[in-house]
Amino acid sequence: MNYNWNWKIFFEPNPMGTGTYLDMLLSGLALTIKTALLAWVIALAVGSIVGVLRTLPSRGAYWFGFCWVEFFRNMPLLVQLFLWFFVLPEMLPRAAGLWLKQLPNAPFWTAAIGVGLFMSARVAVQLQAGIGSLPRGQRMAATALGLTTVQGYRYVLLPMAFRIILPPLTSEFLNTIKNTAVAITIGLIELTGQARSMQEFSFQVFEAFTAATILYLLTNAIVVTAMRFLERYVAIPGYITGK
Amino acid sequence: MIEISHVNKWYSPTFQVLTDCTTSVTKGEVVVVCGPSGSGKSTLIKCVNALEPFQSGEITVDGTKVHDPKTDLPKLRSRVGMVFQHFELFPHLKIIDNLCLAQTKVLGRPLDKAKTKGMQLLERVGLKEQAEKFPAQLSGGQQQRVAIARALAMDPIVMLFDEPTSALDPEMVSEVLDVMVDLAREGMTMMVVTHEMGFARKVANRVIFMDRGEIVEDAQKDDFFGKPRSDRAQKFLSKILSH
Numbered sequence: 001m002n003y004n005w006n007w008k009i010f011f012e013p014n015p016m017g018t019g020t021y022l023d024m025l026l027s028g029l030a031l032t033i034k035t036a037l038l039a040w041v042i043a044l045a046v047g048s049i050v051g052v053l054r055t056l057p058s059r060g061a062y063w064f065g066f067c068w069v070e071f072f073r074n075m076p077l078l079v080q081l082f083l084w085f086f087v088l089p090e091m092l093p094r095a096a097g098l099w100l101k102q103l104p105n106a107p108f109w110t111a112a113i114g115v116g117l118f119m120s121a122r123v124a125v126q127l128q129a130g131i132g133s134l135p136r137g138q139r140m141a142a143t144a145l146g147l148t149t150v151q152g153y154r155y156v157l158l159p160m161a162f163r164i165i166l167p168p169l170t171s172e173f174l175n176t177i178k179n180t181a182v183a184i185t186i187g188l189i190e191l192t193g194q195a196r197s198m199q200e201f202s203f204q205v206f207e208a209f210t211a212a213t214i215l216y217l218l219t220n221a222i223v224v225t226a227m228r229f230l231e232r233y234v235a236i237p238g239y240i241t242g243k
Numbered sequence: 244m245i246e247i248s249h250v251n252k253w254y255s256p257t258f259q260v261l262t263d264c265t266t267s268v269t270k271g272e273v274v275v276v277c278g279p280s281g282s283g284k285s286t287l288i289k290c291v292n293a294l295e296p297f298q299s300g301e302i303t304v305d306g307t308k309v310h311d312p313k314t315d316l317p318k319l320r321s322r323v324g325m326v327f328q329h330f331e332l333f334p335h336l337k338i339i340d341n342l343c344l345a346q347t348k349v350l351g352r353p354l355d356k357a358k359t360k361g362m363q364l365l366e367r368v369g370l371k372e373q374a375e376k377f378p379a380q381l382s383g384g385q386q387q388r389v390a391i392a393r394a395l396a397m398d399p400i401v402m403l404f405d406e407p408t409s410a411l412d413p414e415m416v417s418e419v420l421d422v423m424v425d426l427a428r429e430g431m432t433m434m435v436v437t438h439e440m441g442f443a444r445k446v447a448n449r450v451i452f453m454d455r456g457e458i459v460e461d462a463q464k465d466d467f468f469g470k471p472r473s474d475r476a477q478k479f480l481s482k483i484l485s486h
Contacts, residue, residue, distance in 0.1 A: 140294050141331035145345035145397065146321025155344055159335045238379030239334050 009204045010211065021198050025208075028194030029215050035112050035190060036177040042116025043176060047123025052153060054128040065124065072121035077182050081114045085186040111183030111190075119176050126168050130161035163234055170227040174220050191215055244270045244401055244432050245291055250300030252286065252456075260286050261297065262456045268401070273433045275443040275464075278453035279479060284436040285328075287453065288403050291434065292323045305400055321349045324394030324402040328410050330386040332378035338365065338389055339374040342396045350397065357396070364392035368422050384415030388422055395426075402426065404435040440484060444468060452476040 010022040018024060054065035072080070085107070089097040103109065134157060142152035162169075181192040189197065195212035199205040245268040252261040260283050268274045276284045289295040291302060293309050293316050302309040307319050332341050342361035346352045352360070365371045368388040370381075378386055387407055394402060404423065408416045420442050427433055427446035437443070443450055443464065450467040452460040452475070460467065460476045471477045 135329065135331070137327050137329050137331040138333070140289075141325075141327060141333070143317075144292055144294060144320055144323070144325040144327075145393070146317045146319075146349040147345060148317050151348055155348065156333050160333075163335065236335050236379065237377045239377065 003206070005206070006204055007207060009202055009207050012202075014198070015201050021202065021208075022211075024194050024198055025191065025211055025215065028189060028191040028212075029219070031108070031188065032177065032180050032190040032192075033219065035108060035115070035180045035183065035188065038112035039116035039119060039180065040173055040176045042113060043119035043123050043172070046117065046120035048127055048158075050120060050124035051127030051131070052158075054124065055131045056149070065128075069121045069124050072118050073125070077115065077118050077179055078185060080118055081110065081182060081186050084114045085110045107183060107186045107188040110186055111180060111188045115176060115179050115183070118179070119172060122172055122175075123169070126165045126172070127161060130165035131157055133164055134160055163236070166227070166231050166234070170224060173223055173227070177219060177223065178216070244268050244272070244305055245434065246301070246303045247287070247291070248301050250287070250290060250297050250302060252283075252290065252295070252297040260456050261290070264300070264453075264456075264458050266451055266458055266461050268432060268434050270432055271430045272448045273427045273431075273435065273446050274449045274451060275447040276434065276436045276451045276453060277438060277440070277443070277479070278459075281455075282453040283456040284453050285405050286456075288405050288434060288436050291403055292320045292325060294325075317349065321345065321397055322400050324397060324399030326387070326390050326394055326402070326404045326407045328406040330378070330383070330390045330410075332386055332389055332393070334378050337375055337377055338370070338381070341378065341389060342393050345393075346396050360396055361392070364395050365389070367395075368392045369418075382415060383411045384418045387411065387415075387419045391419075391422055391426075401432040401434065404433065404437065406436050406438070408437065408439055438483060440468075440480075452479065454479075 010025075011020050013019065014021045014024045016024070018027070050065045050068045053061040054069070056062065075083075089100040091097075092100065100106070138156055138160070139152060142156040147155065180188075180190055183190060184193045184196070191212050195208045198208040202208070247267065248265045250261055250264040251259065253259050264283075264287055266274075276288065278284050286295055290297050291304065291309065297310070300310070304319060304323060308314055309316075309319065332338075333344065336344060339358060339361050342364065343354060343357040346357035346360065347354055362371060362374060365374055368391060370385055370388055370392070373381055373385060373389070378389070381389065391407075407423070408419050411419065416439070420439060423433070423435070423442065424446050435442070435447075447464045450460075450462060450464055451458055452467070452471070452473070454475050459473045460471060462471070467476070468480070471480060
């Protein structure tokens with residue numbers, strides 16, 4: 001292989017005039033983190049609501065939750081992003097579609113919301129499993145004390161369910177970060193996107209993607225560590241993984 | 244205090260769990276419900292505070308109709324204390340917080356008053372020192388005493404016990420029964436599903452014997468233990484009293 005390694009490339013100025021190639025990658029990382037955080041907030045919020053709906057006695061609520069989950073988890077993420085980015089504006093009335101297309105930062109919002117909704121289906125299923133794993137008597141005890149359904153979830157069921165599903169939720173958070181890379185296809189220049197443009201400008205493909213890999217690994221390592229601390233912080237003395 | 248009249252409950256069109264159950268508990272009375280497994284005792288007691296729905300018949304508690312859709316069930320339940328077979332303390336809350344949750348959220352008591360009340364009740368069941376521990380750090384007997392204190396914290400007008408000692412190691416049964424005996428002697432209205440015939444002999448006013456979803460015998464304590472009228476009750480008694 002005739003490849004000209006150049007690890008100093010990162011400190012050379014990039015052709016966009018925005019500093020060095022490293023700066024370029026770091027700005028991509030910042031955008032990845034911003035997109036992932038917003039997507040995760042959406043996934044947690046929507047996923048929690050849908051997950052709770054799937055555990056209510058009401059049939060209507062259950063079916064809504066069922067449809068939501070099956071819609072968002074059974075289509076490839078790539079197709080979903082295309083759907084929101086390219087198809088949705090055409091389906092809307094002309095004025096609304098035009099407004100959508102001209103929205104500033106459209107790739108960012110589409111990616112964050114699209115990845116967020118995709119992940120919400122997975123959060124919902126896990127929360128449903130977490131709530132389902134609690135003894136039936138817990139719900140009864142809350143009810144028997146006079147707590148309303150909302151209070152029962154808020155003070156009794158959800159605090160335990162979320163503790164139980166914390167380890168798999170960590171994985172979902174990591175998946176959210178990694179899934180934002182798909183947004184490169186709708187023009188979001190996040191970390192993977194910046195690595196690709198660095199490769200195109202400098203032809204140093206291995207260096208560019210090595211750096212991107214390391215940045216992804218570091219980010220995820222930080223998330224894993226933070227979640228470990230959180231797990232330990234909320235652990236209940238004497239209970240399963242208690243301290 | 245509790246009027247149960249002609250209650251029928253089906254789990255499916257062919258599976259009837261309660262058949263034409265009629266009985267009552269007057270103020271200050273202690274009624275023990277016994278019978279073989281699957282006879283519907285637990286189901287009947289759970290119908291009293293509407294933890295289980297029933298299809299026909301009427302139950303009123305202190306003049307409030309349990310089966311009436313207009314009844315404010317959380318409010319009714321907050322006045323009916325319930326103790327479960329598996330304790331059902333909330334594992335993520337400290338003992339004292341288990342006692343305060345419903346006091347503050349359902350009755351709207353200020354936290355300091357709820358805590359004072361909680362500590363008084365913990366002292367009464369002999370567990371004042373455990374207030375800052377978590378449920379998983381307590382023995383079964385201690386947990387069940389906390390569960391009784393939690394129900395009493397709501398100032399209930401009647402207490403329901405659903406096999407409160409069935410999940411306990413033998414040497415812990417008496418510490419729970421002692422608390423219940425004290426409660427009965429203080430004049431608390433109680434409906435108790437239990438196999439503890441010693442408890443029934445000591446404090447019950449009446450004994451109800453159930454079999455296959457029917458109330459087979461509903462008699463004063465002395466009559467029940469002295470000369471049960473039905474064959475089935477006689478057989479049941481001879482089996483559990485013979486050793």
